[in-house]
Amino acid sequence: MTGEVVLQDDRWSFVQHPNAPGRPSAASVSSATSFTDASSYQPQVGHLRVVRVDRADWTPEEEARVVRKVDMVFIPWLILCYTALNIDRVNISYAAIMNAENPGHTIFAQLGLDGDKFNWAVSVFFFGYVLFEIPSNLVITYFNPSRWLGRIMTSWGIVATCAAAAQNYSGILTVRAILGCMEAGFAPGTALLMTFWYKKYEVSSRWAYMFAGATLLSSFGGLVAFGVAKMDDIRGISGWRWMFILEGAGSTLVGILTIFFLPDYPQTCKFLTVREKEIIIGRLPPTGPSIVAKTIQFWEVVDALKDWRMYAFSLALMCELATVYSAVYFLPLVIHQMGFQSETAQLLSIPPYMIAAVWITFINWSSDRYQEKAWHGLCCLVLPIIGFFCLALFQGGLSPGGRYGLIFLTTLAEGVVPIIIGLSTISTKGTSRTALRSAFTVACGNIGGAIGGQIYQQTDGPFFVRGHFINAGLLILVLVIFLIAVWSLIQEGEYLGHKANITVFERGGIEVENQVLSVDHVLELTRSNSDRTLGSRLSAGVVPKHV
Numbered sequence: 001m002t003g004e005v006v007l008q009d010d011r012w013s014f015v016q017h018p019n020a021p022g023r024p025s026a027a028s029v030s031s032a033t034s035f036t037d038a039s040s041y042q043p044q045v046g047h048l049r050v051v052r053v054d055r056a057d058w059t060p061e062e063e064a065r066v067v068r069k070v071d072m073v074f075i076p077w078l079i080l081c082y083t084a085l086n087i088d089r090v091n092i093s094y095a096a097i098m099n100a101e102n103p104g105h106t107i108f109a110q111l112g113l114d115g116d117k118f119n120w121a122v123s124v125f126f127f128g129y130v131l132f133e134i135p136s137n138l139v140i141t142y143f144n145p146s147r148w149l150g151r152i153m154t155s156w157g158i159v160a161t162c163a164a165a166a167q168n169y170s171g172i173l174t175v176r177a178i179l180g181c182m183e184a185g186f187a188p189g190t191a192l193l194m195t196f197w198y199k200k201y202e203v204s205s206r207w208a209y210m211f212a213g214a215t216l217l218s219s220f221g222g223l224v225a226f227g228v229a230k231m232d233d234i235r236g237i238s239g240w241r242w243m244f245i246l247e248g249a250g251s252t253l254v255g256i257l258t259i260f261f262l263p264d265y266p267q268t269c270k271f272l273t274v275r276e277k278e279i280i281i282g283r284l285p286p287t288g289p290s291i292v293a294k295t296i297q298f299w300e301v302v303d304a305l306k307d308w309r310m311y312a313f314s315l316a317l318m319c320e321l322a323t324v325y326s327a328v329y330f331l332p333l334v335i336h337q338m339g340f341q342s343e344t345a346q347l348l349s350i351p352p353y354m355i356a357a358v359w360i361t362f363i364n365w366s367s368d369r370y371q372e373k374a375w376h377g378l379c380c381l382v383l384p385i386i387g388f389f390c391l392a393l394f395q396g397g398l399s400p401g402g403r404y405g406l407i408f409l410t411t412l413a414e415g416v417v418p419i420i421i422g423l424s425t426i427s428t429k430g431t432s433r434t435a436l437r438s439a440f441t442v443a444c445g446n447i448g449g450a451i452g453g454q455i456y457q458q459t460d461g462p463f464f465v466r467g468h469f470i471n472a473g474l475l476i477l478v479l480v481i482f483l484i485a486v487w488s489l490i491q492e493g494e495y496l497g498h499k500a501n502i503t504v505f506e507r508g509g510i511e512v513e514n515q516v517l518s519v520d521h522v523l524e525l526t527r528s529n530s531d532r533t534l535g536s537r538l539s540a541g542v543v544p545k546h547v
Contacts (some may be wrong), residue, residue: 003373005360008357011119012111012147018226018420019399030067032383033477034167039142041432046546049330049423052291054253054355056361057071058159058279058282060353062279062403063279063283064094065229066272066276066279066280067198067202067280069272069276069281070197070198070272070280071209071270072207073263073271074194074197074263075209075210075213075263075420076213077207077261077262078210078226078256079192079209079210079213079214079217080217081149081186081190081214081255081258082213082214083168083213083214083218084250084251084254084537085153085156085183085186085187085251086214086218086220086221086248086253087215087218087247087251087289088156088157088160088179088183088247088248088251089125089179090218090221090328090329091160091218091221091225091243091244091247091375092107092122092163092329093122093328093330093331093332094221094224094225094240094243094332094346095107095225095240095243095522096108096118096221096332096333097332097333097336097342097346098225098228098229098232098239098240098243098342098346099229099238099239099240099342101341101342101509102232105232105233105239106240107172107237107238107240108517109170109380110167110238111167111171111456111457112168112169112170112173113165113169116454117169118458119210119341119453119454119457120173121172121173121448122176122453123175123450123451123453124144124176124177124180124450125176125179125180125449125450125452126177126178126180126447126449126450126453127185127450128177128180128184129181129446129449130180130181130184130444130446130447130450131184132181132184132185132444133180133184133185133439133440133442133443133446134152134436134439134440134443135189135406136148136152136184136185136189136439137185137187137188137435137436137438138190138301138432138435138436138439139183140189140193140435141235141435142266142432144408145169145189145192145193145196145263146258146259146260146261146263148185148189149185149186149190149193149253149258150191150256150257150258150259150260150262151255151256151259152183152184152186152189153186153251153252153255153258154180154251154254154255154259154352155182155258155359155449156179156183156186156251157188157248157249157250157251157252157253157254157255158181158182158248158252159175159179159248160179160184160243160244160247160248160251160356161248161249161252162174162175162178162248163244163248163397164237164241164242164244164248170338171281172257172406180412182283183224184443185439187421187442188355188421188435188438188439188441188442188443190207190210191207191421191423191425191442192434192435192438192453193204193424193440194206194207195285195425195426196264196265196266197266197280197284198284199284199373200285200426201287201368201439202368202445203422203425203426204368204418204419204421204422204426205364205367205368205369205418205422207364207418207421207422208360208361208363208415208418208419208422209361209364210366211414211417211418212356212357212358212359212360212361212364212367212381213357213361214354215353215360215414216353216354217359218353218355219349219350219353219354219357220346220350222253222346222347222349222350223346223347223350224243224247225243226343226345226347228242228243228246228344229343229346229438232451234282243433243498255353261351266280266281267281268462276438276523278401283360285380285429287469289513296310298432300430300431300432300433300436301433301436303433304428304433304436304437304440305436307428309424309427309435309488309489310424310428310437310440311444312481312484312485313420313423313424313441313482313485314424314440314441314443314444314445315442315444315481316404316477316478316481316482316485316491316509317417317419317420317421317424317441317442317445317448318444318447318448318451319448319475319481320413320416320417320445320448320474320475320478321387321412321417321448321449321452321478322443322448322449322451322452322455322471322474323384323410323448323452323455323471323474323475324413324414324417324448324452324458325449325452326451326452326453326455326467326471327407327410327411327452327471328452329452329453329456330455330464331349331352331407332345332349333345333456333458334456334464335349335404335407336459337349337461337462337533338400338404338462339400339462340400351408352379352407352411353411355408355411355412356411356412356414356415356441357409357444359380359412359415360414360417363379363380363415364376364415364418364419364422365418367419369533372485373419374482374484374486374487375422376415377416377417377419377420377479377482377483377486378414378483380412380413380414380415381415381416381475381478381479383409383412383414384409384411384413384475385472385475385476385479386409387406387407387408387409387410387412388410388468388469388471388472388475389468389469389529390406390409390470391403391406391407391463391464391465391468391470392472393470395463395465395468396463400470416478416482418443420441420482421438421441421442423444423485423486423489424437424438424441425437425438425441427489429457436454455467455470461525467500482508492536534536
């Protein structure tokens with residue numbers, strides 16, 4: 001048998017390791033109970049370790065204050081980064097109707113995007129994106145999150161700017177494919193980064209704040225497109241080309257600044273005091289990703305691939321993002337064919353995403369606040385399913401305003417995206433498992449982006465009945481898969497429920513590669529400003545790995 005003798009609240013108890021057979025001998029446990037100081041107990045059986053579990057020496061108010069401080073550093077900057085990502089990814093949808101009243105200046109006319117060529121220009125982005133998502137996330141800790149995420153942003157900003165130079169169908173296909181490769185890793189990288197700072201029941205809401213804030217700000221891409229359209233033919237450059245130039249340059253600048261402004265780990269950040277670092281580290285789950293795991297553990301990766309729920313969440317996210325991206329890429333076109341002018345359609349694409357941003361924030365805050373996922377996911381999916389069915393069945397009898405109103409129902413489906421990504425990310429342990437799982441889920445999910453690019457065809461206008469039916473069916477499938485996976489997690493009880501709230505202080509240290517690194521030694525290193533110093537000290541054996 002393998003386990004630990006744990007002292008908590010002045011009481012000793014034996015904790016058997018997961019999957020370990022047998023039980024401790026009465027002698028080993030009784031000998032432990034005769035001591036009141038963990039440091040004075042040396043077990044005779046080599047497979048037992050003693051862990052002293054102290055009560056957290058901070059108040060809930062102090063913890064909340066430190067978490068708010070972390071939020072104020074991370075969330076606004078990540079919102080800005082993700083806004084840039086959204087704009088550069090979907091600005092081709094605004095280019096589709098820009099200057100439509102001047103046919104010779106449209107992207108369709110100048111690049112020869114007849115038939116389904118525009119759909120493929122949209123979908124090709126996701127081929128490289130999916131291919132490089134997992135490798136990117138597996139190396140992020142080696143290069144440090146700020147450097148790697150900043151590199152990703154800078155790269156895609158440069159490529160997005162180059163889209164303005166496309167002269168034909170092949171050119172825009174090439175740029176969009178490379179753009180997907182450059183953006184790969186950002187979304188799962190931010191999800192992984194948050195697990196270094198937040199509890200399991202805080203990850204979904206923080207990712208949602210970023211996602212919702214970016215959705216809200218990027219919804220004003222329609223307003224930007226409205227303004228940029230006025231630049232048409234300035235210096236002989238079409239309006240849609242100006243849009244790619246300006247928005248790509250903005251992303252490049254934000255990417256460079258991210259390298260310097262985005263913190264990496266609690267142990268190495270400069271905006272927290274040592275006391276605040278102790279609180280942030282001590283409140284984390286002991287089996288979560290850690291700064292000390294700087295290399296990929298192959299056995300963790302293999303173990304992660306055995307969990308069927310990773311594939312379930314991935315399939316659910318793929319179907320979900322197919323509907324999301326079909327709306328993102330074609331909403332201006334769908335609204336335009338409802339009978340609105342192109343510039344009006346650009347502006348009318350803003351309000352649905354403003355409502356969606358509020359909904360995403362509220363539903364994910366509530367989900368983390370009440371530590372419940374199934375009913376919150378259900379609320380995110382039922383109304384959009386009804387909305388898509390109404391658009392498919394009753395559009396002919398509605399006015400343009402009535403059809404536009406149903407769009408608001410369909411955008412509520414975006415609320416479940418952070419819930420799915422958050423659940424998949426937190427329902428495992430260890431840095432390598434978490435990195436693989438978050439990247440695999442987001443990568444497979446973004447296959448839905450390629451599918452979404454084909455759901456609405458121009459030949460299906462003005463009602464797009466086929467596309468609305470497809471989206472309704474996809475969301476029904478998401479609902480079924482999501483509820484089955486969440487039910488399984490609830491039954492297991494380790495990642496949802498009271499066990500998900502166990503902290504480093506309660507556990508007695510951080511678990512790395514099935515070994516416990518004493519919390520005292522971890523906190524000692526918070527005074528260091530270099531995580532590479534930490535890694536070298538661990539490798540050299542200067543810092544003990546066992547309690």
